[in-house]
Amino acid sequence: MRLIFKHLFKNIWAHKFRTLLLILCIMICSFTAMLCFDMSGSLRNMLRGTLSSMMGNTDLNIITKSPVGDDFADGAPECTYVKSSSKYTSFDRHIDSDYAYVNRKSLEVYSIDIPAAKKMNLVRKELELGGKKAAIPENFADEYGYKVGDTITLHGDNDVAVDFTVASIEKKQGVFTDESIIVIDLEDVKELSKGGNIEITSILVDVADDKEISKAEQFFKDKYPTANIINYLESEDVQQALDLLTRLFFVLFALCMLLVIFVTISVSERMIVDKMSVVGTFRSLGISSRKTTTALLFENGFFGLIGGILGILLYLLVKKPFFNSMFIGVEDAIKPEVPAPKAYLIFIVIAGAVLIECLCPIKETIKAIKTPIRDIIFNTKETEYRSSRIATIVGVLLLAAAAVTFFFNESFILTMICFVCIIAGVALLFNHVERFIAKLLAKLFEKLNFPIAHLGAVEAGAKKSTVGSSVLCVTAAALAIVIYIFSHSLSAINGRQIFNCDVINIIGGTKSDMLSYVDQLEGVEKTEFLYFTQDKVTFNDDKYDSIVYGWPDGGKELIEMFDGNFVNIGADEVCLDRLLLRKYKLKEGDTVDLTFMTEGYLPVKKTMKITGTVTTDYCCAAGNAVVINEDVYKEMYKDHPMYMFIKGDDPKGIKKTIQDHSADLIAQVLTTKEMNMQRAIANATLTAILNMLILIGVGLTFIGVVSNQLIGLEGRKRECAVMTSVAMPRSKLSKMFLIENMISAGTALLFAVPIGIAMSYVFMRLMDLLQQVMPIEVPWIRCIIYGIFLWGIFVLVSLFPIRALKKMDVVSQLKYE
Numbered sequence: 001m002r003l004i005f006k007h008l009f010k011n012i013w014a015h016k017f018r019t020l021l022l023i024l025c026i027m028i029c030s031f032t033a034m035l036c037f038d039m040s041g042s043l044r045n046m047l048r049g050t051l052s053s054m055m056g057n058t059d060l061n062i063i064t065k066s067p068v069g070d071d072f073a074d075g076a077p078e079c080t081y082v083k084s085s086s087k088y089t090s091f092d093r094h095i096d097s098d099y100a101y102v103n104r105k106s107l108e109v110y111s112i113d114i115p116a117a118k119k120m121n122l123v124r125k126e127l128e129l130g131g132k133k134a135a136i137p138e139n140f141a142d143e144y145g146y147k148v149g150d151t152i153t154l155h156g157d158n159d160v161a162v163d164f165t166v167a168s169i170e171k172k173q174g175v176f177t178d179e180s181i182i183v184i185d186l187e188d189v190k191e192l193s194k195g196g197n198i199e200i201t202s203i204l205v206d207v208a209d210d211k212e213i214s215k216a217e218q219f220f221k222d223k224y225p226t227a228n229i230i231n232y233l234e235s236e237d238v239q240q241a242l243d244l245l246t247r248l249f250f251v252l253f254a255l256c257m258l259l260v261i262f263v264t265i266s267v268s269e270r271m272i273v274d275k276m277s278v279v280g281t282f283r284s285l286g287i288s289s290r291k292t293t294t295a296l297l298f299e300n301g302f303f304g305l306i307g308g309i310l311g312i313l314l315y316l317l318v319k320k321p322f323f324n325s326m327f328i329g330v331e332d333a334i335k336p337e338v339p340a341p342k343a344y345l346i347f348i349v350i351a352g353a354v355l356i357e358c359l360c361p362i363k364e365t366i367k368a369i370k371t372p373i374r375d376i377i378f379n380t381k382e383t384e385y386r387s388s389r390i391a392t393i394v395g396v397l398l399l400a401a402a403a404v405t406f407f408f409n410e411s412f413i414l415t416m417i418c419f420v421c422i423i424a425g426v427a428l429l430f431n432h433v434e435r436f437i438a439k440l441l442a443k444l445f446e447k448l449n450f451p452i453a454h455l456g457a458v459e460a461g462a463k464k465s466t467v468g469s470s471v472l473c474v475t476a477a478a479l480a481i482v483i484y485i486f487s488h489s490l491s492a493i494n495g496r497q498i499f500n501c502d503v504i505n506i507i508g509g510t511k512s513d514m515l516s517y518v519d520q521l522e523g524v525e526k527t528e529f530l531y532f533t534q535d536k537v538t539f540n541d542d543k544y545d546s547i548v549y550g551w552p553d554g555g556k557e558l559i560e561m562f563d564g565n566f567v568n569i570g571a572d573e574v575c576l577d578r579l580l581l582r583k584y585k586l587k588e589g590d591t592v593d594l595t596f597m598t599e600g601y602l603p604v605k606k607t608m609k610i611t612g613t614v615t616t617d618y619c620c621a622a623g624n625a626v627v628i629n630e631d632v633y634k635e636m637y638k639d640h641p642m643y644m645f646i647k648g649d650d651p652k653g654i655k656k657t658i659q660d661h662s663a664d665l666i667a668q669v670l671t672t673k674e675m676n677m678q679r680a681i682a683n684a685t686l687t688a689i690l691n692m693l694i695l696i697g698v699g700l701t702f703i704g705v706v707s708n709q710l711i712g713l714e715g716r717k718r719e720c721a722v723m724t725s726v727a728m729p730r731s732k733l734s735k736m737f738l739i740e741n742m743i744s745a746g747t748a749l750l751f752a753v754p755i756g757i758a759m760s761y762v763f764m765r766l767m768d769l770l771q772q773v774m775p776i777e778v779p780w781i782r783c784i785i786y787g788i789f790l791w792g793i794f795v796l797v798s799l800f801p802i803r804a805l806k807k808m809d810v811v812s813q814l815k816y817e
Contacts, residue, residue, distance in 0.1 A: 022300075023307040026353045029257055030311025033349050036253035038315070038341045056121035059213050060205040061230040062220055065601070067199040075223075077216045078208040082116040083200045085189055089154045107140075107180045109154065111189035111198070120206050122175050123183070130185040133167035137176045141169045154182070156192030164188075226601070247412060247770055251763075254420065279368050289369045296365050300357040308353030312346055387431055395428030406762070410583065412769045419762045426755055427475045430748075434470045435461040437747045452732055456739030466744045469797070473748035474755070477790055481756025482763050484786060485778055489764070492777040494679055498618045499672045501528070501558040501645035503654050506668040511639050514665055521657055523650040528558040529641035531633050532619070537626055538595035539584050546624045547617070548596065550633030551575075558645040561619045562627070563775070566612030569629045575612035579623035579768055586610060594626070596636055604636050616775050623773035734802040738795070745794035753787040 055061075057080075073081055090106045114130070117123045127135060136146060146152060150166045164184065170176040175183055189198055207216045217231050282292045319341075402421035408414040438461025445454035460466050507515070512529050519527055531550030536543050553568050566575045574594065576586065586592060588610050596604045608628070617625040644666070648654050651671040658669050670678075757778055764776045 019303065022303045022357070023310065026304050026307025026357060027311040027314065029356070030308045030349050030353050031314050032253040032257065033352065034312060034315040034341060034345070036250045037349070038319075038345055055204070055232060056117075057206040058120060058122070058204045059207045059210070059232060060217055060220065061232065062203045062205060062224065062227055063229075064201045064203075064224050064227040067201060068203060068224075072203060073205070076219045077212040079216060080116070080119055080206045080208070082113055082120055082122065082204045083186065084110065084112040084202050084204060085186065085198050085200055086110045086202065087189065087192065089156055089192060091152060091154055107182060109189065109192060110175060110181050110183050111186045112175065112183065113186050117175070120204065122204070124170070127168055127170075129167060129183070130187065132162070132164050132188055132191070133184070134164040135168040135170050135176070135183045136166055137181065138169055138171055140180060140182075141166075152182070154192060157194040160192070162191045228599070251416070251766055251770070254416065279371070293365055293369055296361075296368070297358045300361055301354045304354035304357030305350065307357075308350035311353070312341075312349065315341070387435075391428045392432070395425045398422075398425035398428065409765055410769075412766065415762060415766050415769060419759060419766065422755075422759055422762065423475055423478065426478065427471055430471050430474050430751070431467050433751060434467055434744065434747050437461075438743060441743060452735050453739050456736045457743055459736065460740045460743040460747075463740075466740055469741075469794075470744040470748045473745055473790075473794055474752045477749055477752035477787070478756040478759060480790075481753060481783060481786065482759050485757065485760040485776065485783070486763060486767070488779055488782070489774050489777040493616070493618065493621065493774040496560075496618060497676070498560045499558070499645070499675065500560065501647045502651040502672055503646040503648065503658070504670045504672060504675050505644040505646065505658065505666045506670075507641055507644055507666055509640050510665045512641050512644075513639070515644060515662075518644070518646065518658065521648075521654060523648040523654055524646055525649070526558065526647040528556060528645045530556070530559060530561070530619075530643040530645065531630060531637070531641050533637055533642070535596060536598045538593075538598050539580070540593050542584070543598055544580075544583075544624065546580075546626045547620050547622060548633065548637070549619075549625060549627045550630035550637075551627050552630040558647055559619075559643075561617065562614050562625075563616040563618075564612055564614045564627075566627070569611065569627060570609075571629050571632055572606070572608055573611040573629070574608040575614055575625075575627040576610055577614040577617060577623050577625040577773075579773065580626070581610070581613060588613060617773065621773050623768055737801050738798045741798035742791075742795050745791050745797075749787045749791045749794075752790075753783050757783060 059079075068083075073079055087109055088106055089109050112122065114123065114127065118125050118127070123135075129135060134152060136152070141147065146166050146169070148166055148169060151163050152166060153161050153163050156162055164182070170183075175181070186198070205216065205220075207213045213231065217229055220227065220229055279292060279296070282295065283289075287295075398421040402418045402425060405414040405418035405421065408418075438457050442454055442457035442461070445451075445457055460470075515527075518524060533548055535546055535548050537546040537548065538544075551566075551569050555567050564575060569575060574592070576592075581587060584592070590610050591607055592610060594606050594608055596606070612627070614625045614627060617623070646654060651673070655669045655671055658666060662669075757780075760776060760778065764774070767774065
């Protein structure tokens, strides 16, 4: 065995380029596998870490309608709880640009039972409050110039001023996560309250045994039926978000896997063919078939081991910055600890990589072992392609399965099966298409009296390496076109100019009439508000997370947020997203029973007529838009717009004026150029990743096809030598190879473009189910140009066997024969 392994390691280093290719393939697969399968657990653990940093040991947050007493937790599973109270107050701050004026800055005063809060890690153990002492966040202190010992005057009920001393400046942790909050002792809040009384309606609960969190939640629901209870660790909304994200990365993993697997199989099979002489040597030395098989698979298993380890290392290197970029929106936010992948998951991925590399060439390995030693010694390689009846039957069944699952467009699993079955069926059946086209061209060239072209067409449909390369081209190119169309659609929706305004204001709960002064500012020509909110809306007794929009008569002028067939919406009318119509099997003209604010104190039930369809929602693009009349929206959700759009001749000046004089009325102000720049950067990053994936796929395919052709030439050398010896010059042989590759690549890409476009519709349906909704944009001309470009690249493959052909020793080949 030592001799065997010594020979195999020598063979690995002798083919450095091929070794690098296979290791790169399996590394990509391992990386995407870790991204997919480690995603859900890591995000859940990071969420726990984030909640721990923000809410200490809190499991439940219970907000009651009426004050609670000392018997709050009597009968509940063992737990610790903290009573708290919050109220909004204000303090005066100077306007930076004019110290002669001040405006009133609002903030939240959070009063809490400090000893109990320390037990639940909501505040530091060293923090001491009480006696009109206050603790403030570090960012708050930096922004307004406060330091320990300063006095801060708060305005309580009836505008009563109460002085507090800044006792501590706290890091962004626990209850101090909010930058505009002041923490005081529960007793001190009485100074700010009318009559000196406080009502405790908010309680944070830490259940001693995490396994009893659900039981505790149900207990408090039964005891306080009208209370709003938030379960931080077992939230259904959080779980749905995690599942959607996991599915999204599973689709990415499947794409990478499908893109790489065909290259791996092709190259691995050719490797076995190339090592037939090694098999003959081992067999002639008396080494058993079992040991020979083990030796052959060991080399591929070694590639899988190295590629799997490198993929894991790459994942570990990029995991922390990647996950932090997903979780973190601001630089100073609490960064949760990124958990290391589970040891068993690493083992499974590496074992899977080894298994894949061993399974890819298994068919050729068994065939090689069964080949007689005499045929191996005399190098009688089988270069003619023979189609497999079993593969043909399986291919037909796969396409039939794809056709059936295509109609189940509401199931993520069945849609994913449809996508995989299409590409797998094409891979198994395309050899028949290739050989059929080659036969037609052979007959055509024969009639036209083009003997070299005729021979090239015959070889294109007859040789293993050429047919295999054609199958590799069509599958890889089709998948690359799917990614290209998705990238183009993503760029189209993100690059669409939806803003017809100059300044965009993000509003945080302010009423529109409080912003009426903006119309009077210098340079402002027009203002417009956008009303929307996230709500759980019940559709005919089925609750679904939705975005509810308020739509004015005549529509919007300063933002083009919808593609749809509606302008005005009546008081008893509604327009629904196309995915909602499909989900609930509704159509325009139907009536639907809707319940808004289902989790509020007073749900609103309405029977509405569907008068329009939202084809694309450019604002949220989640496929859950519910558009109602703006007046009806204000009746239910009150007059609290989310955005205010301004059209004016000096965007920067308007922005500066609003920032200086709006206090807390407006949360953030951006010019349209700044907003478009943010969208462009986000789009460019994702597009670059997708384009890189396309380049990797095309590059791997190119390398795989080159390997196919070079290994195929080894089996055809004596055939070429015989043709050269009977007065066929090498220039004509080179021409034949060129035509052969042109037919093979041309046939593959002629079908890859329509197959890729058809698969794109299935892929975009997967995106719809993942609530990544966007209209599919198929750039037909670009796809055709892209196909021609790939055809040119793959035709260049013929240069490699042509170069090898020129170096061929004709005499040696004929002498061997």
